[in-house]
Amino acid sequence: xxxxxxxxxxxxxxxxxxxxxxxxxxxxxxxxxxxxxxxxxxxxxxxxxxxxxxxxxxxxxxxxxxxxxxxxxxxxxxxxxxxxxxxxxxxxxxxxxxxxxxxxxxxxxxxxxxxxxxxxxxxxxxxxxxxxxxxxxxxxxxxxxxxxxxxxxxxxxxxxxxxxxxxxxxxxxxxxxxxxxxxxxxxxxxxxxxxxxxxxxxxxxxxxxxxxxxxxxxxxxxxxxxxxxxxxxxxxxxxxxxxxxxxxxxxxxxxxxxxxxxxxxxxxxxxxxxxxxxxxxxxxxxxxxxxxxxxxxxxxxxxxxxxxxxxxxxxxxxxxxxxxxxxxxxxxxxxxxxxxxxxxxxxxxxxxxxxxxxxxxxxxxxxxxx
Numbered sequence: 001x002x003x004x005x006x007x008x009x010x011x012x013x014x015x016x017x018x019x020x021x022x023x024x025x026x027x028x029x030x031x032x033x034x035x036x037x038x039x040x041x042x043x044x045x046x047x048x049x050x051x052x053x054x055x056x057x058x059x060x061x062x063x064x065x066x067x068x069x070x071x072x073x074x075x076x077x078x079x080x081x082x083x084x085x086x087x088x089x090x091x092x093x094x095x096x097x098x099x100x101x102x103x104x105x106x107x108x109x110x111x112x113x114x115x116x117x118x119x120x121x122x123x124x125x126x127x128x129x130x131x132x133x134x135x136x137x138x139x140x141x142x143x144x145x146x147x148x149x150x151x152x153x154x155x156x157x158x159x160x161x162x163x164x165x166x167x168x169x170x171x172x173x174x175x176x177x178x179x180x181x182x183x184x185x186x187x188x189x190x191x192x193x194x195x196x197x198x199x200x201x202x203x204x205x206x207x208x209x210x211x212x213x214x215x216x217x218x219x220x221x222x223x224x225x226x227x228x229x230x231x232x233x234x235x236x237x238x239x240x241x242x243x244x245x246x247x248x249x250x251x252x253x254x255x256x257x258x259x260x261x262x263x264x265x266x267x268x269x270x271x272x273x274x275x276x277x278x279x280x281x282x283x284x285x286x287x288x289x290x291x292x293x294x295x296x297x298x299x300x301x302x303x304x305x306x307x308x309x310x311x312x313x314x315x316x317x318x319x320x321x322x323x324x325x326x327x328x329x330x331x332x333x334x335x336x337x338x339x340x341x342x343x344x345x346x347x348x349x350x351x352x353x354x355x356x357x358x359x360x361x362x363x364x365x366x367x368x369x370x
Contacts, residue, residue, distance in 0.1 A: 008037070008117040008320050013062070014044035015076040016084060016127035020146050020160030021301035022309035023076040026122050028067040029313025035064060037321055042116065043077070047084030048130075051110040052103060059114060071306055074299045085130055104137060111139060118325065120316045122146050124158075125345065128328060132341035135326040142316045143328030143341055148296060151195035153349040154339050155330030159309040164191065164296040165201040171292055172206030172239060182286065183236040185227060185279050189272025189291040192243030196351045198296065203241035203366065204357065210238070210367040212246040212275065215351045216358075218369025219249055220275070224282040226367035231283075242275055244268045244291075249370075269293075311336055 013030045015023050027043065034041045043060040044050040050058045060066070060078065070077060083090050086107045091099025111119070118140045121131040124147035131143045145152045150161040168190045179186040188208075190198045196213025203211035210226050212218045227238045245268060247253045254270040269291060276289035301309065308331065315329040315336040328344040329336055351358065358368070 007323075008039055010040045010042065010114075010116050011118045011120065011317075011320060012042045012044050012059070012111075012114075012116045013078070013120045014047060014050070014122065015078050015080045015146070016047045016121065016123035016130065017080065017082050017146065018124070018148075019075050019080055019297050020148050020158075021074050021163040021297070021299060022159035022305040023080075023122060023146065024067075024070040024073045025301060025306050025309035026144055026146075026159070026313040026316075027062070027077060028070050029310040030120055030317055031062045031067045032064065033314045033317035034320075037317065042114070044119075046079040047081040047127075048086045048107055049081065049084055051107050051114075052086070052089075071310070072300045074297075074301070082126070085126075087130065087133055104134065107134065108137060108139060118142065118320045120144060120313075120320070124149075125152060125348070128152075128341060128345060131328075132326075132345060135341055140320075140325040141341075142319045142325060142338075143344065144312045144316050145328060145330055145344075148198065149192055149195050150197040151348050151350065152330070152344070153347045154328065154332075154344040156333070157308060157331055159305045159312065160297075160301065161197065161305070163299070163302045163305045164198055165205070166302055167296050167299065168198055168202035168241075168292060169206045171290070171295075172202060172208060172241060175239060175290070176207075176237075179237040179239060185238045185240065185276070185283065185285050185287040187240045187242060187272045187276040187279065187287065187289040189242050189244055189269075189289065189293075191292070191296050193245045193268055195349065196243040196246065199241050199243035199246070200351055200357055200361070204361050204364075206239070206241070207364075208239045208241040208366060210240040210369060211361060212240065212242040212271075212369055213351055214243055214245040214247065214253070216353050216368045216370050217247055217249040217251070220278045220369065221282065223275070223367060223369045224279060227279065227283050227285065231285075238285075240275065240279070242272050244271055246271055 148164040280287035327338040
């Protein structure tokens with residue numbers, strides 16, 4: 001299989017997992033940087049489905065015209081999937097998971113049949129894990145980190161994160177006026193399965209009164225005390241920002257079962273509503289909850305995320321030109337570096353309960369419920 005320095009002529013790019021603002025900017029940078037090398041570029045539609053015969057999607061020849069004017073667009077022109085692991089491809093029927101099968105060999109075969117020399121795989125920890133396994137199987141691949149949760153330790157920031165923070169902060173800003181007008185408690189649920197970066201950044205920037213994150217288990221009575229203290233000072237409204245993975249001391253994260261096609265899936269969600277009910281009971285104040293959900297994934301990337309995405313796309317092509325495969329590009333300080341995929345996935349990045357941001361929030365009187 002191709003993938004040595006100087007041997008690249010046809011390069012592929014795909015997007016996997018949940019979408020994030022900035023994906024199209026990465027794609028555009030990959031295409032334009034590759035064209036400067038004299039390479040052809042192909043987009044694999046819908047994760048890896050475009051390489052699998054009979055699956056929806058295909059290969060798209062990405063020309064300069066195809067990527068014109070997409071830097072500022074949200075989503076991905078290639079489509080994406082969070083159920084497209086070629087090592088455990090979902091089957092068809094009421095029990096998809098039980099009928100999953102390994103189709104990675106088909107991906108490798110299709111890669112050779114299409115005479116592709118390298119793959120730039122854009123995705124979060126799950127997608128980069130697939131890229132790592134494909135690399136071990138012989139596929140020349142370079143990873144680009146994508147997660148609005150910002151929980152990949154090998155990169156200081158992942159594109160899409162700060163745009164998601166902007167969206168959440170804007171929502172919190174808007175809720176202040178209605179909360180104060182009606183003297184209500186407003187609970188805002190934001191994304192963050194294992195890491196509370198979005199909740200911490202947006203809650204701090206939006207001057208929330210309490211921030212609940214996975215890294216700091218909370219006691220609901222402590223949040224109630226914060227709200228009562230505000231009442232005593234004549235502040236008859238409160239804003240509580242909750243990460244979807246937040247949980248009480250000794251408790252579990254809140255999930256719900258939903259149907260997706262033939263299968264049932266367990267998904268995070270509902271902690272905001274639960275906290276709102278509990279706060280209403282203990283404070284006797286009118287309380288409302290709002291889950292921002294996929295609003296945080298949508299819309300155009302902000303200026304910083306566009307720049308970061310463009311840098312990552314360009315750096316990934318540079319790695320391919322140098323014959324450096326089995327790596328992932330990431331931001332360290334002011335520089336883009338490229339550790340191996342194994343190194344990149346060794347650890348996750350979590351909020352430090354004793355770190356500067358948490359300490360700043362506490363100094364401002366924000367409660368973490370602990």
